[in-house]
Amino acid sequence: MSLNEIKSITPLLEELTKFIKFNRRKTTEQIADFLGDIETRYVDLLHESDEKNSKISEMQKKIVDKDETISGQLEKEQALIADMDKIKAESEILAKEKYDILYKYDFISNILSAEKRTSESMEKLSALFNEDFISFANQESSLAEEAEAIIALQNIEKKLKMISAFPEIYNKKIIALGGGFSSGKSSFINSFFESTDILLPVGINPVTAIPAYIVSGRDNTVKGLSKDQGCVHIPHGIYTNLSHDFLKLFPFRMKDILPVMAIETPFEYDSICFIDTPGYNPASNNLTEEDVYTAKEYLDQADAIIWLVGVDSTGTLPASDLDFLSNINLEKKKMYIVLNKADLKSEEDIKDIMENIQDILEDEEINYSGISAYSSINQDEILFDKMSISEFLDNENNSTEVKEQVSIELDTVFNMYYKAINEDIDAANDIKRAIHSLELDMLESGYDFSDDKIGNSIEAIKERIHCNELEQNLKDLDLLKNKIFIALDNVFKELNIDKR
Ligand SMILES: Nc1nc2c(ncn2[C@@H]2O[C@H](COP(=O)(O)OP(=O)(O)OP(=O)(O)O)[C@@H](O)[C@H]2O)c(=O)[nH]1
Ligand SMILES: [Mg+2]
Incomplete structure (x- = not known):
């Protein structure tokens, strides 16, 4: 029985006491009846109390159930939040991919729609x-x-x-840079640029994929020549990315629609047009095998050749260089040899390498105008034979x-x-x-x-x-x-x- 119920009985008991004290004449039956009523009421109260107790425990059970549901829902909510974060990250990647695709699409459509220069x-x-x-x-x-x-x-x-297509190269002396991949052809040309606004992309993997004509001019511009002689401006963001790796992302051969580029940037030799060619021997995968052909094609049409050997790799003139050179018509061309990356070797080593290469050139009866141990990165000539690289370039710097x-x-x-x-x-x-x-x-x-x-x-x-x-x-x-x-x-x- 609850305290309240006991309290409700207390006044009745007090009344009973009064009754006994002041109404002694009332009969025992009346008292018994009264007591009986109280007992019945007491039993009813007990019954009510049981019902309430069971309701309370039912409620408690429901509360526990609810708690469990709530914690299950919290877990679900957390899982949903994690899913949402993942989807957000994925959509950010997709947005970037979409941007890249649109960027590439724009680039390709620009090339394809380049106005044909009809002459x-x-x-x-x-x-x-x-x-x-x-x-x-x-x-x-x-x-x-x-x-x-x-x-x-x-x-x-x-x-x-x-x-x-590129009248800028008209009457220029064409000097093509040749050599194995990563010998430093692009770095060598960069070393003469007066501005860093446009630099040829360089790197340790095969980089140059599309040959480029480079002439000296007041502006810094990069143009592409499409297959049917259309001329298109190449944005800086694309140009710096035009490496073998970038081109692999396209499901077709970029060179089929953009065979060559022309770059204008200030440098000293204003009557020279350099051609940057892909390394003739890039990693042997299908995409780059054609580089041998491209390199040969551009070296063949040049007035002179600068052949680069990276002294960091072999320290000699590799047999594959000789093989390649034997297929180039060198009779009517001057050839200058640059032993690049000379900063990576001691002067003594450089002397040995130079002597070794001179012997090979003589044995193979290959004529050369000079040979220079040069560092493209430091723009520094360490040693030369016959004539220095700047003397060679000065001599060639006259229009044809x-x-x-x-x-x-x-x-x-x-x-x-x-x-x-x-x-x-x-x-x-x-x-x-x-x-x-x-x-x-x-x-x-x-x-x-x-x-x-x-x-x-x-x-x-x-x-x-x-x-x-x-x-x-x-x-x-x-x-x-x-x-x-x-x-x-x-x-x-x-x-x-x-x-x-
Ligand atoms: N230490 C040193 N590193 C150089 C020098 N020249 C080029 N390199 C590095 O050699 C790597 C290849 O240089 P590139 O100029 O890309 O060579 P490349 O012959 O144009 O290469 P491909 O276009 O792939 O055939 C780059 O990591 C250059 O930073 C140099 O004179 N000294
Ligand atoms: Mg290169």
Whole structure:
């Protein structure tokens, strides 16, 4: 029984006492009845109290259940918060990826939509090279070294197209940087830049993937040349990223749409155009195998070559360098050797390496204008033989007459054909003369040609040896040469107008 209930009975008990004291006359039954009522009331109260107690414990149980539910929900809430954080982090990554994709997409669409630079005269010359010349080459059969002639023409065409697209390189002395990957070609060129606003990307992994023409100018600009001669500005953020690793992210070969770039930045040698080429021997994976071809292609078209050897790697001229160089036509080019990263070796080591490389070059009968132990990073020449690197560059720093040069190259190609056809004509005439004197000798000896097997054979040979076709080839060649030189003239006229 609760305290309140006991308290409620207390006044009744007090009343009973009063009753006993002041109403002694009342009967015992009345008291008993009264007591009975109280007992009943007491039992009822006990019953009520039990019910309440059980309700309380029910409530307590519910509270415990609720507590458990609440703590379960708290756990769930925490798990949800963790999930939300994860999703947020993932969406940040996705947003960055989206930004990168849009950035790349913009870059690619810029290249693809770059306005094609149509030069009527260049197109006409290309048509003469690729259609008229090829059909002439198919028609004649005198020249055995036809492939050589056609490659020479292709190189001339490439050079002219490049000048049309980047008139900045017009009449510049083209010096291509060659060497193994990471030998420091890009760092070497950077070492001459007066501004750090634009630097060629460098790094320990194969970096240079797209060759670049670099000329001195007041501005700092990077342009790309698309496959169909469109010219596009390349933003700094993209340019500094144009490494092999970046290009691997694209599902196609970047070089197919952006074969070459042109960079303008101030440096001392304003008549020189450097070409930065990819290392000819990058890691042997599919994406970079073509670098051998690219490196060769650009070294071939240069007026001079600077060949870099990183002295940190082998300390000699590697056999693979010699192999590669043996496939470059060095006859008409000057070559200068730079032993780069000389800061990483002692002067004594440098002397030994230089002597060793000089011996190899002599053994291999490779001509070189000079050899320098240089540090691109410190812009410092430690040692040289024959002439210093700055002397070499000073000597080369004079403009070339591209038109004259191309004309000479074209003449060389045409002369190959003239020589071969004329040799065939001479040979045919020699045979004709020999047969004629044979016939005379036979007549003198009394041979009757009218009914004679030998006579028929001689007639057959005479029929086969006729020079008409060869003479016609000569005439066609004259005509073609004339057309090509007129077209070439027009290309240069247009170029000069562009420059003004
Ligand atoms: N210590 C030292 N490190 C150099 C020097 N020149 C280049 N390096 C480092 O050599 C590494 C390769 O240099 P790059 O200029 O990228 O070489 P690269 O020949 O252009 O390389 P690819 O474009 O990949 O063929 C970079 O980490 C340069 O910092 C130098 O003179 N001294
Ligand atoms: Mg490089």
